[in-house]
Amino acid sequence: MALATNQTERTAATTESVVVRYVLTGFALVFLTLFLFVPLVSVFWEALAKGWDLYLAALTDPEAVNAIKLTLITALIAVPLNLVFGVAAAWAIARFEFRGKALLTTLIDLPFSISPVVAGLIYVLLFGAQGWLGPWLAEHDIKIIFAIPGIVLATVFVTFPFVARELIPLMQAQGADEEQAALVLGASGWQTFWRVTLPNIKWGLLYGVILCNARAMGEFGAVSVVSGHIRGQTNTVPLHVEILYNEYNFIGAFACASLLAGLALVTLALKTFVEWRATQQHKGDAVPLEARARLASAH
Amino acid sequence: MSIDIRNVRKTFGDFIALENINLDIASGELLALLGPSGCGKTTLLRIIAGLETPDSGQILFHGEDATDRHVSERQVGFVFQHYALFRHMTVFDNVAFGLSVRPRRSRPSKEEIRERVMKLLKLVQLDWLADAYPAQLSGGQRQRIALARSLAVEPRVLLLDEPFGALDAKVRKDLRRWLRRLHDEMHITSVFVTHDQEEALEVSDRVVVMNHGRIEQAGRPDEIYETPATPFVTQFLGDVNLFHGRVDAGQVAIGDYAHPIADPSATDGAAKVYVRPHDIELSREPGAALASGTIEHIHAVGPIVRVELKRDDSDTYIDAALTKEQYQSLRLMLGDQVYIRPRKVAVFVDEGAHI
Numbered sequence: 001m002a003l004a005t006n007q008t009e010r011t012a013a014t015t016e017s018v019v020v021r022y023v024l025t026g027f028a029l030v031f032l033t034l035f036l037f038v039p040l041v042s043v044f045w046e047a048l049a050k051g052w053d054l055y056l057a058a059l060t061d062p063e064a065v066n067a068i069k070l071t072l073i074t075a076l077i078a079v080p081l082n083l084v085f086g087v088a089a090a091w092a093i094a095r096f097e098f099r100g101k102a103l104l105t106t107l108i109d110l111p112f113s114i115s116p117v118v119a120g121l122i123y124v125l126l127f128g129a130q131g132w133l134g135p136w137l138a139e140h141d142i143k144i145i146f147a148i149p150g151i152v153l154a155t156v157f158v159t160f161p162f163v164a165r166e167l168i169p170l171m172q173a174q175g176a177d178e179e180q181a182a183l184v185l186g187a188s189g190w191q192t193f194w195r196v197t198l199p200n201i202k203w204g205l206l207y208g209v210i211l212c213n214a215r216a217m218g219e220f221g222a223v224s225v226v227s228g229h230i231r232g233q234t235n236t237v238p239l240h241v242e243i244l245y246n247e248y249n250f251i252g253a254f255a256c257a258s259l260l261a262g263l264a265l266v267t268l269a270l271k272t273f274v275e276w277r278a279t280q281q282h283k284g285d286a287v288p289l290e291a292r293a294r295l296a297s298a299h
Numbered sequence: 300m301s302i303d304i305r306n307v308r309k310t311f312g313d314f315i316a317l318e319n320i321n322l323d324i325a326s327g328e329l330l331a332l333l334g335p336s337g338c339g340k341t342t343l344l345r346i347i348a349g350l351e352t353p354d355s356g357q358i359l360f361h362g363e364d365a366t367d368r369h370v371s372e373r374q375v376g377f378v379f380q381h382y383a384l385f386r387h388m389t390v391f392d393n394v395a396f397g398l399s400v401r402p403r404r405s406r407p408s409k410e411e412i413r414e415r416v417m418k419l420l421k422l423v424q425l426d427w428l429a430d431a432y433p434a435q436l437s438g439g440q441r442q443r444i445a446l447a448r449s450l451a452v453e454p455r456v457l458l459l460d461e462p463f464g465a466l467d468a469k470v471r472k473d474l475r476r477w478l479r480r481l482h483d484e485m486h487i488t489s490v491f492v493t494h495d496q497e498e499a500l501e502v503s504d505r506v507v508v509m510n511h512g513r514i515e516q517a518g519r520p521d522e523i524y525e526t527p528a529t530p531f532v533t534q535f536l537g538d539v540n541l542f543h544g545r546v547d548a549g550q551v552a553i554g555d556y557a558h559p560i561a562d563p564s565a566t567d568g569a570a571k572v573y574v575r576p577h578d579i580e581l582s583r584e585p586g587a588a589l590a591s592g593t594i595e596h597i598h599a600v601g602p603i604v605r606v607e608l609k610r611d612d613s614d615t616y617i618d619a620a621l622t623k624e625q626y627q628s629l630r631l632m633l634g635d636q637v638y639i640r641p642r643k644v645a646v647f648v649d650e651g652a653h654i
Contacts, residue, residue, distance in 0.1 A: 177383035180350055183370050184377040185397035185452055195400070199387040 043261045047254035058255035066232045067240035067256070070148065074223075074236060075216040078155040082212050086163025087205070091197075093164075094171035095179075108164050111157055120154050120225025127153075146228030151236065154222040159212045166208035167201055174200055203278035210274065214267040218260055300361045300455040300488050301326045302347060307356030309342055309512075316342040318512040320356070327486045329479070331503035333493055335535070339512040340492045341460055347490065348458050349373045360455065373456075376449030376487075380461040382441045384433040390444050391429040394419055397452035419447040422481075439470040446478075450485075459491035463498060475502050496536045500524060508532050530647050533573045540579070540617050542572040542589055546648055554612050556588050560646055570648045574641040576620040581606065581629060581637045588638035592617055594631060599623075606631065608639065 015021075048055050058064060092098070093105055111119060125131050127144040137144060144150045178200065182192040198205075220238040227234040229243065237256055244253035302324040309317040317339045324330050332340040345351040347358060349370035357366045365373060385393050392399075394416045398407055407415065420426040423443040433441055442462065449457065462478065463471040479502050482489055493499050499506045500520040507517040508531075516528040527533040544553035546567050551558050553572070572589065582588065592608030595616070599605075604626040606619045617639055621629075631637070 177379050177381060178385055180370075181377070181379060181383040181385070181448075182396065182400070184348060184350070184373075184375060185400065185448070186371045186374075187396070187400040188371065191400045195396075196385055199385075 040261055043254055043257050046250060047258040049254075050251055054251050055255050055258075058249075058252040059259070061252065063232045063235070064240060064252065064256055067235045067237045068259070070151070070234070071217050071236045071238075073148070074152050074155050075213055077152050078159055078216045079209060079213050081156055082159055082163050083205070083209055085160065086167060086208060086212075087201075089164040090167035090171055093168050095176055105168075108161050111160050116154075116158055116219065116221030117225055119157050120222035123150055123153055123157075123222075123226050145226055146230065146234060148234065150226035151223050151234060154226045155216050155219055158219050158222045159215045162212035162215065163205065163208035166204050166211070170201055170204040203274055207271065207274045207278065210267055210270050214263060217263055301359075302456060302488065302490075303357075303359035303362070304343070304347070305357040305359065307343070307346060307353045307358070309339075309346065309351065309353050315512050317346075317353070320512075320514060322507060322514065322517065324488060324490065326361075326488055329482045329489045329491075329502065329504045331491055331493055331499035331506045332509060333496060333499040333506050333535075334509035334515075335494060338509045340494075340509050343509075344458050344460055344490060344492050347456070348375050348377045350377070374452065374454050376452065376454030376457045378442070378445045378449050378457070378459040378462055380464055382433070382445040384441055384445060384448070386433050388432075389429065390420070390425070390431050390433070390436070391416055393433070393444060394448045394451050396448065415451065419451055422450075423447045437470075438466050439474055442466065442474060446481075454487065457487050457489040459489065461493060462491055463495075464493070471498075478502060500536075508535060510535075527573075527645055530571055530573070533645050533647075537575060538618060539573045539575050541615075542574070544570055544572050544589075546570045546646060551589075551644065551646055553589050556585070556590060558587050558589050558641060558644065560644065566648055568648045570646050572641075573645040573647075574643070576605070576618040577603075578641055578643040579617070579619040580625075580640045580642055581608075581619055581621065581631065582640050583629075583637060585638050586640070588640045589644075590617070590639045591636060592639055594633055594635045594637065597631065597633060599626065608637070610639075611636070 016024075047058075089104070089108060093101060093108075124145055126133055127137060127150065128134050129138065129145070131145075144153065178196050179192050182196045183189075187195065217236075218238060219236075220242075223236055224239055224242075227236070227239055229235060229239060231243070235243065237260060241253050241256045241260070244250075244256065304320055304322040304324075307317055307320040308315075320339075320343060332343060334340045342351060346353050349365075349368060353366070357364055359365065360373070385396065388396070395412050398412045398415065401407075417426055417429070420429055423446060425440060425443055425447070428436065428440065428444075433444070436444065446459075446462075459478075463474055466474065475498055478491075491503070500523070503520060505517065506520050506523050508515045508523065510531050516523055516532045523532065524536055527536060533539055542553055544551050546552075546560070548567070549559060551560050551570060551572055574589070585591070590610050590612060592610045594606055595609050596607040597604065598607075602623060604621045604623060606621060606626075608617045608619065609615075610617060619639070629637075
């Protein structure tokens with residue numbers, strides 16, 4: 001789990017020799033530089049190769065603006081939806097015993113385990129012109145595939161696991177004691193959720209939302225299948241980057257790509273901050289670790 | 300308020316947690332549910348609170364059926380084993396929680412809440428910690444805050460799940476005396492769960508010993524200790540030596556030895572004889588003894604001298620606890636052969652032996 005950072009001090013007896021340490025660290029650093037740092041710098045380098053003016057012009061191009069807007073709209077719909085779904089699913093799995101719980105847990109992971117292209121195709125099969133619901137949708141003049149609803153649906157599907165995955169282990173570890181205490185003290189279910197459950201999971205929740213948002217804005221595969229690539233209408237930023245690149249418009253492609261790279265950097269910074277806050281909260285937990293483990297296994 | 304538990308049964312899958320429990324708890328009583336882990340005591344407490352639903356049976360509060368009443372409407376105070384304090388709230392907000400979630404028409408004003416919370420914090424002697432967070436408190440302090448929080452809503456019943464289980468021995472002793480005093484002042488019907496017989500016997504008005512989802516015995520602490528009703532209760536309440544013998548014409552016989560028993564109703568047959576270490580007298584004379592043994596170990600630190608003997612007629616060991624005076628007057632030495640004479644026995648005739 002992402003929140004469980006190892007805090008134990010290492011003693012001399014468990015530490016490798018200096019040579020081994022430097023070799024391993026050096027290897028990791030070279031790898032990171034080659035495969036992460038150099039490409040990241042090159043994105044900004046290429047984007048700004050012909051100067052600020054062209055960079056800004058590429059970003060304010062109407063099609064680019066439209067792609068940015070569409071990406072924001074998609075994230076604005078997909079993230080809150082998955083926030084609600086994720087909390088509900090995590091709540092159900094962490095707090096209740098019911099038939100099909102294992103199945104539900106597996107289903108939550110499904111979007112992680114199948115290719116995004118397949119995820120997109122599922123929606124084409126369902127809602128496309130030749131799909132199961134296609135004729136009915138056409139009759140009622142509802143457009144899903146090659147339109148914004150399709151893009152949103154595909155994004156919701158792909159980003160579904162982030163919030164739930166983050167919350168389930170956290171809620172299982174915290175146990176239901178505090179919620180039960182609130183109920184015994186006369187709180188309603190709603191009051192218990194807002195005043196006890198939510199404050200306890202807020203950092204984990206925020207962490208999930210940040211990851212969910214990053215993926216929602218950056219998703220390519222699934223969206224590509226359902227979008228139809230209609231310029232100025234159904235192109236999100238990642239799709240727009242691909243089109244510009246294929247047209248040898250490197251400044252435009254890298255300028256838009258730099259937005260996504262910037263988003264990644266902001267996400268990383270936020271993620272680190274939230275992780276740090278969550279461990280602070282974790283350390284201060286009232287229930288000792290072994291007790292929580294017992295509680296988790298009892299539920 | 301009185302609590303009546305009628306024919307309560309609860310299963311978890313194939314596991315029978317409670318089997319046909321009947322128990323009346325008098326108003327103002329401090330009752331201990333005592334038993335080993337898995338005996339169903341916590342389940343019973345949670346059913347009284349409404350945190351679990353019984354498969355069948357009823358819970359009556361003051362004669363009124365409360366079985367289907369939701370936990371938030373039962374007006375019980377519940378102290379969790381691991382305190383379950385709200386970790387993101389201050390001590391003050393924790394204690395104020397029950398009052399602040401009340402619907403607006405029955406909710407006291409901010410000043411009233413403040414006053415009541417501070418009064419409770421004074422009662423548990425922790426008013427100086429009002430602005431602290433649970434993580435900053437010690438175990439004993441958390442436990443007292445948990446208690447203050449449950450008392451804030453003026454519960455009709457106070458339920459405590461292993462209230463001192465997670466504390467170290469010294470704090471535990473202080474806290475249980477303190478709980479007893481608190482109960483004597485407030486006279487609120489209280490039930491607490493424990494697996495520690497000393498705790499149950501010391502604190503409560505009445506002890507209910509449970510095992511395998513059943514009530515083995517219920518009674519005053521001295522009653523339970525002096526006249527245990529079953530072999531389980533005898534063994535659970537403290538160290539005990541077991542002798543296998545036969546009851547025959549008002550005597551219990553083991554090998555060549557015979558000891559008269561007071562209970563005239565005991566039927567003849569194979570029997571288990573229990574003797575507590577401090578009820579054993581060691582003697583150089585064979586009269587009224589149960590067995591003879593050889594002294595293998597003497598532990599003479601403190602006011603009580605513990606003597607470990609190996610029985611001469613079998614390979615079992617017997618523990619005896621003597622006072623320093625008895626020990627000195629007998630001039631016991633390692634390797635001495637002595638007679639084991641009980642002052643007090645608990646005899647249970649094997650029921651299966653008759654069939």
